[in-house]
Amino acid sequence: MPGRIQWDASYADxxxxxxxxxxxxxxxxxxxxxxxxxxxxxxDPALFPTDAIGEACATILxxxxxxxxxxxxxxxxGYLPLRQWIVGHMERLGVRCSIDxxxxxxxxxxxxxxxxxxxxxxxxxxxVTAPTYLGALQAFNAYQPRYDTIGFExxxxxxxxxxxxxxxxxxxxxxxxxxxxxxxxxxxxxxxRRLLDLVAALRxxxxxxxxxxxxxxxxxxxxxxxxxxxxxxxDIDSSCVVYCGTFSKTIAPGLRVGWICASxxxxxxxxxxxxxxxxxxxxxxxxxxxxxxxSAYDDQVATLVATYSRRRDAxxxxxxxxxxxxxxxxxxxxxxxxxATLPADIDGAALLAAALRESRVAFVPGAAFFVNGEGANxxxxxxxxxxxxxxxxxxxxxxxxxxRGL
Amino acid sequence: MPGRIQWDASYADxxxxxxxxxxxxxxxxxxxxxxxxxxxxxxDPALFPTDAIGEACATILxxxxxxxxxxxxxxxxGYLPLRQWIVGHMERLGVRCSIDxxxxxxxxxxxxxxxxxxxxxxxxxxxVTAPTYLGALQAFNAYQPRYDTIGFExxxxxxxxxxxxxxxxxxxxxxxxxxxxxxxxxxxxxxxRRLLDLVAALRxxxxxxxxxxxxxxxxxxxxxxxxxxxxxxxDIDSSCVVYCGTFSKTIAPGLRVGWICASxxxxxxxxxxxxxxxxxxxxxxxxxxxxxxxSAYDDQVATLVATYSRRRDAxxxxxxxxxxxxxxxxxxxxxxxxxATLPADIDGAALLAAALRESRVAFVPGAAFFVNGEGANxxxxxxxxxxxxxxxxxxxxxxxxxxRGL
Numbered sequence: 068m069p070g071r072i073q074w075d076a077s078y079a080d081x082x083x084x085x086x087x088x089x090x091x092x093x094x095x096x097x098x099x100x101x102x103x104x105x106x107x108x109x110x111d112p113a114l115f116p117t118d119a120i121g122e123a124c125a126t127i128l129x130x131x132x133x134x135x136x137x138x139x140x141x142x143x144x145g146y147l148p149l150r151q152w153i154v155g156h157m158e159r160l161g162v163r164c165s166i167d168x169x170x171x172x173x174x175x176x177x178x179x180x181x182x183x184x185x186x187x188x189x190x191x192x193x194x195v196t197a198p199t200y201l202g203a204l205q206a207f208n209a210y211q212p213r214y215d216t217i218g219f220e221x222x223x224x225x226x227x228x229x230x231x232x233x234x235x236x237x238x239x240x241x242x243x244x245x246x247x248x249x250x251x252x253x254x255x256x257x258x259x260r261r262l263l264d265l266v267a268a269l270r271x272x273x274x275x276x277x278x279x280x281x282x283x284x285x286x287x288x289x290x291x292x293x294x295x296x297x298x299x300x301x302d303i304d305s306s307c308v309v310y311c312g313t314f315s316k317t318i319a320p321g322l323r324v325g326w327i328c329a330s331x332x333x334x335x336x337x338x339x340x341x342x343x344x345x346x347x348x349x350x351x352x353x354x355x356x357x358x359x360x361x362s363a364y365d366d367q368v369a370t371l372v373a374t375y376s377r378r379r380d381a382x383x384x385x386x387x388x389x390x391x392x393x394x395x396x397x398x399x400x401x402x403x404x405x406x407a408t409l410p411a412d413i414d415g416a417a418l419l420a421a422a423l424r425e426s427r428v429a430f431v432p433g434a435a436f437f438v439n440g441e442g443a444n445x446x447x448x449x450x451x452x453x454x455x456x457x458x459x460x461x462x463x464x465x466x467x468x469x470x471r472g473l
Numbered sequence: 474m475p476g477r478i479q480w481d482a483s484y485a486d487x488x489x490x491x492x493x494x495x496x497x498x499x500x501x502x503x504x505x506x507x508x509x510x511x512x513x514x515x516x517d518p519a520l521f522p523t524d525a526i527g528e529a530c531a532t533i534l535x536x537x538x539x540x541x542x543x544x545x546x547x548x549x550x551g552y553l554p555l556r557q558w559i560v561g562h563m564e565r566l567g568v569r570c571s572i573d574x575x576x577x578x579x580x581x582x583x584x585x586x587x588x589x590x591x592x593x594x595x596x597x598x599x600x601v602t603a604p605t606y607l608g609a610l611q612a613f614n615a616y617q618p619r620y621d622t623i624g625f626e627x628x629x630x631x632x633x634x635x636x637x638x639x640x641x642x643x644x645x646x647x648x649x650x651x652x653x654x655x656x657x658x659x660x661x662x663x664x665x666r667r668l669l670d671l672v673a674a675l676r677x678x679x680x681x682x683x684x685x686x687x688x689x690x691x692x693x694x695x696x697x698x699x700x701x702x703x704x705x706x707x708d709i710d711s712s713c714v715v716y717c718g719t720f721s722k723t724i725a726p727g728l729r730v731g732w733i734c735a736s737x738x739x740x741x742x743x744x745x746x747x748x749x750x751x752x753x754x755x756x757x758x759x760x761x762x763x764x765x766x767x768s769a770y771d772d773q774v775a776t777l778v779a780t781y782s783r784r785r786d787a788x789x790x791x792x793x794x795x796x797x798x799x800x801x802x803x804x805x806x807x808x809x810x811x812x813a814t815l816p817a818d819i820d821g822a823a824l825l826a827a828a829l830r831e832s833r834v835a836f837v838p839g840a841a842f843f844v845n846g847e848g849a850n851x852x853x854x855x856x857x858x859x860x861x862x863x864x865x866x867x868x869x870x871x872x873x874x875x876x877r878g879l
Contacts, residue, residue, distance in 0.1 A: 072676055072713035074738045079594040079616065079644070085745050112541035120544065121534035128527035135518035138526065138725035173579065177751040184615060188485040189595075205749040209590060210485065238485070270478055307478035319544035321756035332480045339491050343611040345583040349755055350727035 081189070084208045103461035105448040106429040108248060108316075108403055114370055115319045116363050123358040127351065137351040143342040145171025145326070146353035152360050153312070153326050160280075161294035162310070164303045167331040170338050171348050175278055175313040175325040179206040181340040182239065182274055182309060185333075187212045191238035198406075198436030198445070200248045200276060203241055212238065214438035217265070219247070220258045239272050240265070244292060246279040246402025249436045249447040253400060256289050263296050266307055272333070273308045281317050281368050283401035284376035293328070304330045314356055316403070317368055322352045375403065381455040382448060382462060389466025396448075403451040406433070409444040413472050418446065421472075426464040487595070490614045509867035511854040512835040514654060514722075514809055520776055521725045522769050529764035533757065543757040549748040551577025551732070552759035558766050559718070559732050566686075567700035568716070570709045573737040576744050577754050581684055581719035581731040585612040587746040588645065588680055588715060591739075593618045597644035604812075604842030604851070606654045606682060609647055618644065620844035623671070625653070626664045645678050646671070650698060652685040652808025655842045655853040659806060662695050669702050672713055678739070679714045687723050687774050689807040690782035699734070710736045720762055722809070723774055728758045781809065787861040788854060788868060795872025802854075809857040812839070815850040819878050824852065827878075832870040 127133045144150065150169040157164050172178040179202065187193060187210035195203065197216040204214075213235055219242075242262065244254040254262070266273040275292045290298070293308040306329070313325035327337055341347065359367075382405055386396050396407040409415065415432030422428045433445025450458060533539045550556065556575040563570050578584040585608065593599060593616035601609065603622040610620075619641055625648075648668065650660040660668070672679040681698045696704070699714040712735070719731035733743055747753065765773075788811055792802050802813040815821065821838030828834045839851025856864060 071707070071711050072678060072736075074736065074742075076676075077592060077644070077678055078742070079590065079592055079597070081594070082591055082742065085742070085749060087745055087748070107546070109546055112545045115541065115544045117534060117537070117540045117544065121531070121540070124530040124534060125527070128523060128530060131523070134523045134527070135521065136727075138521045138523065138727040139518045140513070140515055140721075140726045173751040173755075176749075180750045184485065185488055186483060186485055188487070191485070202749075202752070209746070209749055238483070270483075272478060272483055301477070305477050315546075320546045321542075321544040323751065323753075323755040330478075330480065336480075336484070336488065336491070339493055340615070342493070343491060343608075343615055344586045344750070345579040345729065346608070347729075349579075349729040349758055352755055352758065 081209055081211050084211055086205070086208070102423070102427050102429050103453055103457050103464070104429040105450070105453065105461060106431050107449055107452065109449070109452045110316060110320060110371070111374065111452055114374060116359055116367050119359045119363045120319065120355055123355040124351070126358070127354050133354070137354050139350060141347050141350040143338045143347045145169070145348060146350065146357060149353045149357040149360070150326075152357055153328065157310075157328050161290050162297060162303065162328065164328055168303050168328055168334055170327050170334050170341065171353055172325045172327055172341070173323040173345070173348050174315050174320065175276060175311040176202055176206065178311040178325055178327045178337075179203050179274070179276070180209070181327070181337050181344070182272075183207040183210045183212075184340055185336050186239045186272060188236070188238070190235045192235050193238060194240040194271075195438060196242055196247070197439050198249050198433060198442055199241065199438070200243050201435050203276065204438065207241075216439055217242070217262070219250070219252060219254055237269050237271050239274055240269075241274040241276065242292070243276040243278065245277060245289070246282060246399050246404070248278065248402075249404055249431065249433065250406040251397045251399030251402050251404040252406070253289060256295070259289065259292050259295055263292060263299075263308075271307070274311065275308055276311045278311070278313050278316055279402040282371060282375060282403070284372055284379060286400040303328075304332065306330060309333060314360065317364065317371065318356060318359055322356060324348060324352055324356045372401075375451050378450040378453070378455060378458060379405070381458045382450040385459045385462035386466075389463045391466065391470040394469060403449050405448045405450065407446050407448060409446065409469060411444050413469065414443050415446045416443070418468065418472065422465060422468055426468050428461045428464050430465070487615055487617050490617055492611070492614070508829070508833050508835050509859055509863050509870070510835040511856070511859065511867060512837050513855055513858065515855070515858045516722060516726065516777070517780065517858055520780060522765055522773050525765045525769045526725065526761055529761040530757070532764070533760050539760070543760050545756060547753050547756040549744045549753045551575070551754060552756065552763060555759045555763040555766070558763055559734065563716075563734050567696050568703060568709065568734065570734055574709050574734055574740055576733050576740050576747065577759055578731045578733055578747070579729040579751070579754050580721050580726065581682060581717040582608055582612065584717040584731055584733045584743075585609050585680070585682070586615070587733070587743050587750070588678075589613040589616045589618075590746055591742050592645045592678060594642070594644070596641045598641050599644060600646040600677075601844060602648055602653070603845050604655050604839060604848055605647065605844070606649050607841050609682065610844065613647075622845055623648070623668070625656075625658060625660055643675050643677050645680055646675075647680040647682065648698070649682040649684065651683060651695070652688060652805050652810070654684065654808075655810055655837070655839065656812040657803045657805030657808050657810040658812070659695060662701070665695065665698050665701050669698060669705075669714075677713070680717065681714055682717045684717070684719050684722055685808040688777060688781060688809070690778055690785060692806040709734075710738065712736060715739060720766065723770065723777065724762060724765055728762060730754060730758055730762045778807075781857050784856040784859070784861060784864060785811070787864045788856040791865045791868035792872075795869045797872065797876040800875060809855050811854045811856065813852050813854060815852065815875060817850050819875065820849050821852045822849070824874065824878070828871060828874055832874050834867045834871050836871070
């Protein structure tokens with residue numbers, strides 16, 4: 068047929084590397100209410116500050132000058148009062164900065180896309196931990212990188228060793244240092260310092276994904292890589308650390324508001340990327356987030372920490388009770404995930420298929436979080452969405468399934 | 474200093490091509506209330522359906538199940554009822570499609586970014602009109618294309634002639650057929666048919682940016698390229714036309730909601746791009762847009778058409794009254810822009826500098842809309858934001874300035 072387009076022949080050479088996320092595909096299954104889900108990285112919607120958000124919307128849309136601003140085009144940098152709030156927030160985290168160091172993004176996911184766009188030429192190497200956040204790999208994949216791994220606690224060794232063999236320019240390092248997705252583990256201060264040494268030696272940017280930083284249940288807070296770098300001397304404009312923050316885990320993900328805090332030189336480039344990609348984040352959403360964060364951020368975090376730590380406890384207790392010998396798991400001090408290691412002969416993807424079919428339990432198989440082919444016997448278990456009863460019941464079902472497979 | 478990062482040496486090879494938009498930079502100036510602005514492509518915020526949007530927010534956030542959905546993560550395809558509304562909207566425009574042919578984007582700008590990402594490898598050729606929408610060039614530039622031009626009324630000739638000399642694969646064609654940005658002109662049905670023949674012969678996708686389609690003041694509606702292609706036989710899944718729609722010009726741009734309607738094969742790829750880029754559009758915004766579009770779309774468009782057509786009349790009358798001989802301009806049947814051609818020795822950018830300084834009038838100089846170095850003596854004048862009194866006053870000031878320059 069003349070002119071009938073062959074889509075596969077029409078795509079850019081980056082497209083074959085862009086693959087669907089297993090996590091996002093799983094969201095479809097989660098609509099089925101009888102499934103107990105430990106998949107996703109989903110906050111409990113019962114804990115959203117719905118009243119505060121509703122009041123903020125009503126106030127803004129009820130005042131004509133505010134309403135007109137909220138519904139109109141706005142600047143790509145983001146809503147100034149929200150950027151000012153973030154400056155204060157970053158200062159509380161040990162990071163001195165100004166509004167020129169802050170740009171608003173549609174969640175931290177969009178920050179990762181922009182940073183991939185700005186740093187990765189095809190064939191460049193991105194340094195990531197193994198495992199790492201799947202969504203970061205998805206964002207970066209569109210820019211056709213190779214990957215090399217850095218150890219979560221042994222940062223420095225692997226990357227330097229692999230610098231020559233992989234070839235190509237090392238373009239960036241990416242890490243989730245607090246209550247990491249998918250492991251729930253937190254990088255020690257010593258490891259963060261070694262990582263800073265590594266990126267300084269390589270002269271590459273370090274992308275610090277701080278999505279879960281606020282959700283610490285216990286233990287001692289470790290300063291962010293950005294704060295540690297600034298504490299060594301020098302200011303944010305000379306730091307190589309690019310901090311990605313988000314309100315998705317603290318206020319509400321459905322509003323899609325996050326930020327990048329970094330050198331003003333880089334922030335200027337991110338603003339250009341934002342302008343070209345979608346002009347700006349929804350103005351109303353930024354104005355609402357500013358009001359809610361200003362009035363309710365600390366209370367909201369306290370509520371989440373209280374609830375999620377009980378659920379973490381319930382999950383750890385259920386795992387101890389129901390998992391057969393040969394299964395181990397992390398003990399996170401915060402965040403949303405426990406990472407379990409099954410015996411080497413159990414495949415996480417096969418277990419998921421069986422768990423959905425026979426046990427009506429969902430989780431995320433581990434292999435997708437690795438760029439080096441490992442992780443087949445790992446699984447990620449989320450405890451922020453299910454309540455304690457569901458956790459006990461779901462882990463019980465899963466434990467029996469694993470025991471049967473042994 | 475050891476480890477101090479050299480940002481310029483860190484960027485990907487696509488970054489030098491990513492430049493700031495003159496239009497967006499101009500938005501900064503527009504904060505100064507004494508300036509009469511014909512710049513931007515900004516709707517009049519006094520016409521936003523603020524009450525309907527406020528009521529939709531209150532209804533959604535006041536009902537706990539809806540509120541939880543609105544503030545939670547959601548699927549990358551977009552909110553199902555909104556996609557269903559768009560299916561009905563497209564059918565009214567002569568396009569039979571299903572929800573599998575519709576994906577929600579953060580305004581049509583994000584659609585352009587995704588289509589650049591999906592179709593443009595570095596060195597590929599994008600076919601655009603001269604002039605064309607500056608934001609499309611910005612979105613595409615990140616993917617390092619070359620450009621070749623197609624005539625707005627002479628589509629076919631230039632591109633085929635230039636196919637060999639420019640080298641590289643021709644990857645896409647892009648056009649704003651209705652009340653184009655920046656010229657306000659509408660492509661005839663005959664030209665659309667020739668353009669469809671061209672892209673069929675080249676076997677490339679045709680990106681149809683329909684941002685202004687709803688804003689027709691008078692004259693006969695010309696079917697969209699997508700509708701014309703479907704009327705020739707075949708269904709949307711075999712069409713090469715990719716339709717980018719938006720609520721930014723009809724409901725409100727600050728909510729950042731648009732869509733792509735195309736072959737389901739391509740829509741699937743756009744969903745992958747969306748997932749990697751920012752997961753999904755703000756759920757609340759999509760739910761609000763669904764309610765407002767369902768109840769108020771036609772009334773809202775009627776209000777805009779009535780107001781903007783009066784302003785278009787005022788601008789055409791003021792141009793006739795105040796512009797010296799040697800200046801000509803388009804007579805748009807809809808949309809937001811008049812495109813004026815000054816005598817060849819008057820430079821639009823120099824005129825803008827003088828106009829801001831001496832006359833407190835803003836507009837957009839034409840050169841930025843061209844990929845071929847033309848347009849220095851063109852200017853884009855927006856009439857959707859200023860009222861009739863401001864239009865008369867501002868065009869009067871500008872006319873005196875132009876006359877002085879002659």
